[in-house]
Amino acid sequence: MITVNPDAFNATNANSLISFIQSEKNIVGTTTPEELLVFSVSLVIAYVAGIVAAYYLKRRFSHKLKKDQLDFWIKSERILFVIAAMVITVPPLFDAGLEIIMLVLLGSVAVFALAGQKVVANLISGVALRYERPYTTGDFISAGTTFGTVVSITLSATVVRDTNGVYVRIPNEQVYVSDVRNYHGNVARRYDFEIGIRYRDDTTEAIRIITGILDAYQFALKHPAPEVFVSDLADSSVKVKIRVWFPSVWANTQDDISLCTRILPMVKSALEAAGIQIPFPQRELWFGNEMVSKRSEC
Amino acid sequence: MFGRYEGDISYTGDDISIRLDRSLGLPRYERTCCDEMVVKSLSHFTGTIIINPVEPVNLPVPLARHLEIGFPTIALPPGTSQTLFLLFPLEIGVFLVAGGDVHVLDIFSLSKSKFSLYGTSDAGVITRWHHSEVYTTKPDPDRHKAGVLNLSIRNRSAETVEVSRAVFDSDSIHLFSGDRVEMSGQMEIFSPRIARTDIRTAPPMPGMERCIEIYTAKKIPVVQGKGFLMESGAA
Numbered sequence: 200m201i202t203v204n205p206d207a208f209n210a211t212n213a214n215s216l217i218s219f220i221q222s223e224k225n226i227v228g229t230t231t232p233e234e235l236l237v238f239s240v241s242l243v244i245a246y247v248a249g250i251v252a253a254y255y256l257k258r259r260f261s262h263k264l265k266k267d268q269l270d271f272w273i274k275s276e277r278i279l280f281v282i283a284a285m286v287i288t289v290p291p292l293f294d295a296g297l298e299i300i301m302l303v304l305l306g307s308v309a310v311f312a313l314a315g316q317k318v319v320a321n322l323i324s325g326v327a328l329r330y331e332r333p334y335t336t337g338d339f340i341s342a343g344t345t346f347g348t349v350v351s352i353t354l355s356a357t358v359v360r361d362t363n364g365v366y367v368r369i370p371n372e373q374v375y376v377s378d379v380r381n382y383h384g385n386v387a388r389r390y391d392f393e394i395g396i397r398y399r400d401d402t403t404e405a406i407r408i409i410t411g412i413l414d415a416y417q418f419a420l421k422h423p424a425p426e427v428f429v430s431d432l433a434d435s436s437v438k439v440k441i442r443v444w445f446p447s448v449w450a451n452t453q454d455d456i457s458l459c460t461r462i463l464p465m466v467k468s469a470l471e472a473a474g475i476q477i478p479f480p481q482r483e484l485w486f487g488n489e490m491v492s493k494r495s496e497c
Numbered sequence: 498m499f500g501r502y503e504g505d506i507s508y509t510g511d512d513i514s515i516r517l518d519r520s521l522g523l524p525r526y527e528r529t530c531c532d533e534m535v536v537k538s539l540s541h542f543t544g545t546i547i548i549n550p551v552e553p554v555n556l557p558v559p560l561a562r563h564l565e566i567g568f569p570t571i572a573l574p575p576g577t578s579q580t581l582f583l584l585f586p587l588e589i590g591v592f593l594v595a596g597g598d599v600h601v602l603d604i605f606s607l608s609k610s611k612f613s614l615y616g617t618s619d620a621g622v623i624t625r626w627h628h629s630e631v632y633t634t635k636p637d638p639d640r641h642k643a644g645v646l647n648l649s650i651r652n653r654s655a656e657t658v659e660v661s662r663a664v665f666d667s668d669s670i671h672l673f674s675g676d677r678v679e680m681s682g683q684m685e686i687f688s689p690r691i692a693r694t695d696i697r698t699a700p701p702m703p704g705m706e707r708c709i710e711i712y713t714a715k716k717i718p719v720v721q722g723k724g725f726l727m728e729s730g731a732a
């Protein structure tokens with residue numbers, strides 16, 4: 200029940216208002232200095248309790264939850280502590296007058312409306328991203344032209360560490376409207392490679408060698424089985440395509456550098472050891488008429 | 498090699514060499530296996546070293562939480578049961594027990610690892626894959642390389658089902674060490690697409706000693722007894 204002290208609004212000028220505020224009992228309305236003190240102390244207690252609870256949550260759940268999930272719960276509990284403190288201590292302060300509260304609210308709305316369109320859009324996108332969860336911290340994603348590992352997801356932005364180690368902050372609105380690829384979203388991913396061999400080389404033997412390498416390579420998944428086949432009879436070479444599945448967690452980058460540095464050198468060495476070569480681009484020229492050269496002697 | 502060591506360790510096998518010398522100022526642990534050497538110094542160490550087989554899902558990196566054993570296809574008529582023996586790969590854990598804490602000092606393996614995907618890429622799981630022959634009597638493998646799984650398969654469905662693989666959650670794996678390393682599991686087939694697997698907590702043979710699991714040493718809480726639901730078939 201909110202009771203409004205009419206005396207608080209009978210002050211007709213600034214001096215009488217100030218003298219009323221500085222009166223022995225009331226600050227604004229029926230709010231007393233003790234109530235203000237209780238309000239302030241409770242906020243401090245809520246703040247400290249939030250820190251203590253956050254410390255406990257970190258110790259108890261840091262190995263069970265992902266960092267963004269833990270951050271979310273820590274932020275939530277801290278906000279809850281503050282809200283609880285306000286709910287307990289604020290009702291007496293309502294006597295300060297509904298008009299003041301309404302003014303503050305209207306002012307806040309006005310500030311948001313004028314200056315915070317982008318901020319509001321980012322916040323709404325942040326809520327949508329939290330609901331949809333297209334990625335989580337630790338995932339390797341591409342959003343627009345940015346590639347990198349997600350470091351944190353806040354309500355307003357997604358922070359990514361790109362492959363060069365650069366801190367990139369992408370506003371959530373931008374993430375929400377762009378194509379997002381999560382290279383870590385599924386447990387396995389397929390990689391395609393293409394190798395050219397000479398026309399004179401035995402393609403069956405090349406396929407057998409490559410398949411053997413993939414069978415022996417522990418990170419190339421047994422199922423789905425790798426596929427190795429002739430994909431193209433190109434100008435200078437016979438193209439052999441390799442399709443192989445890997446655990447996404449292991450090959451968690453977009454440029455597949457770990458695969459290129461391990462599989463391709465092994466394939467090249469094994470093919471060369473079997474006498475199968477990767478040819479240079481080449482072209483045979485045929486002339487319709489025999490070229491005749493005359494040599495004049497003096 | 499498996500067992501508890503209160504004093505120095507000096508073991509040399511065909512492919513493994515393990516040494517622990519406590520006479521040095523800083524006790525020194527050395528392990529050589531599979532072209533790899535690990536050296537660690539232990540500060541003021543007065544505890545116990547335990548070497549035992551562990552669930553084979555930790556090497557070379559802990560990518561998988563499931564063990565998949567592929568074997569030649571077996572057809573089970575409806576309502577029938579079959580008990581068979583399979584081999585599974587082993588990893589060896591070296592634990593340092595001191596001050597009420599169990600610390601994983603080292604993990605190594607003599608068997609090559611291979612990964613696979615059970616199910617679809619969006620809803621499946623990455624498994625540590627191993628192929629085994631099917632044995633009707635208990636085989637006698639190298640106890641440092643492979644263990645024996647006593648698998649009871651029961652077809653509860655109304656049709657004949659072909660089975661060629663079994664997937665186990667690593668959290669449910671309980672290994673026991675004796676003359677061999679063993680575990681006993683069960684597979685209940687509810688339909689050609691759905692089966693449930695689990696590993697029993699009781700030792701397969703009386704007198705076998707239960708091994709320390711990695712998840713126990715790392716204090717990772719696990720829900721026991723839930724097994725694994727194979728929803729992408731057992732064929």
